[in-house]
Amino acid sequence: MKKSTAYKLKKADWFIFILCSLGAAFSLGLYYRDINSFSLKSDESAVAKISYKRNTAQRKFIDNDIWEKLNNLSPVYNGDKIRTAADSEVCAEFEDSGSKIQLK
Numbered sequence: 758m759k760k761s762t763a764y765k766l767k768k769a770d771w772f773i774f775i776l777c778s779l780g781a782a783f784s785l786g787l788y789y790r791d792i793n794s795f796s797l798k799s800d801e802s803a804v805a806k807i808s809y810k811r812n813t814a815q816r817k818f819i820d821n822d823i824w825e826k827l828n829n830l831s832p833v834y835n836g837d838k839i840r841t842a843a844d845s846e847v848c849a850e851f852e853d854s855g856s857k858i859q860l861k
Contacts, residue, residue: 793826803832805849808857812845
């Protein structure tokens with residue numbers, strides 16, 4: 758006589774599955790928010806802001822060794838380093854003079 762190998766999920770199994778799925782979705786949401794955020798300096802005023810960005814541009818604070826992603830309207834502080842990847846560009850507009858600098 759053959760035994761049935763089909764497994765039926767119980768209510769507790771479904772509850773655990775849904776709970777783990779919600780936890781994974783929440784964690785992915787936090788990760789996405791973290792990698793798409795940018796830092797602000799509260800003790801310093803921005804000298805420029807990013808007015809246009811195409812593809813990949815990054816900024817490194819003068820007192821930090823970590824490169825972070827730049828977005829449109831990201832502030833730029835005195836001493837920041839900005840770099841762009843291949844086939845990318847960024848335009849920074851200075852607050853005091855309205856001058857613009859474009860990096861490719």
